[in-house]
Amino acid sequence: MANDRTFQPKLQILPAAQRALWPKLSDAPREFTLYGGTAIALQLGHRESIDFDFFGSAPFDPDQLARSLPILADAEIVQRDINTLMARVNCSVLVSFFATPQLGRVEPPLVAVDNGVRVASLIDLAGMKADVVQKRAEAKDYIDMDALLSAGIALPYALAAARIIQGQLFNPQITLKALSYFAEGNLGVLSPDIKRRLQEAVRDVDLDRLPSLSADKAAGE
Secondary structure, eight states: OTTOOEEOOOGGGSOHHHHHHGGGGGGSOTTOEEEHHHHHHHHHOOSOOOOEEEEESSOOOHHHHHHHOGGGTTOEEEEEETTEEEEEETTTEEEEEEEOTTOOOSSOOEEETTTOOEEOOHHHHHHHHHHHTTTOOOHHHHHHHHHHHHTTOOHHHHHHHHHHHHOTTOOHHHHHHHTTOOOSTTGGGSOHHHHHHHHHHHHTOOGGGOOOOOOOTTTTO
């Protein structure tokens, strides 16, 4: 772990129950990386996020994983399936583990200095969000994307990262349309400033000139 990049998580953004659980996540197997809104919030501190979503590339036995993690000893198992384990810890915090063998990444994950949890880099989180907004219209994803753009991840790079993560089936045009249209789901709660910034970012994208990114060769290790 000597060469791992570390970061200081912004724990103040977590609800009390999630913050209390955070130190105990040090037992999470190293092959799993934290993604999702919480991973972004821990780095940017832009909003409250309530779940822990871990992804890995290696197949796993959910029963064996549940037995091996002390935090799941008394947890309510919400879903147990092939390469999937979702559990509610302390009656409130949803902790999920997924294996996605074809999941790529652009950069190695960061490591939280306090508990050693591996957390996806901002460029990979932006790539994941660029894909997620194609599949659901939830304000939290648009708030996350706006925060990532404001943190310096340009939208063309997010789109290029999504192609690395999801493969050639990812269609960036669908993401651009999603980030320009706010009439579905609960997107009406987005502030005018967020809508404006997202629309401006979309207008600045030239799909014929997206940056070329390389996949992290260690992603499957």
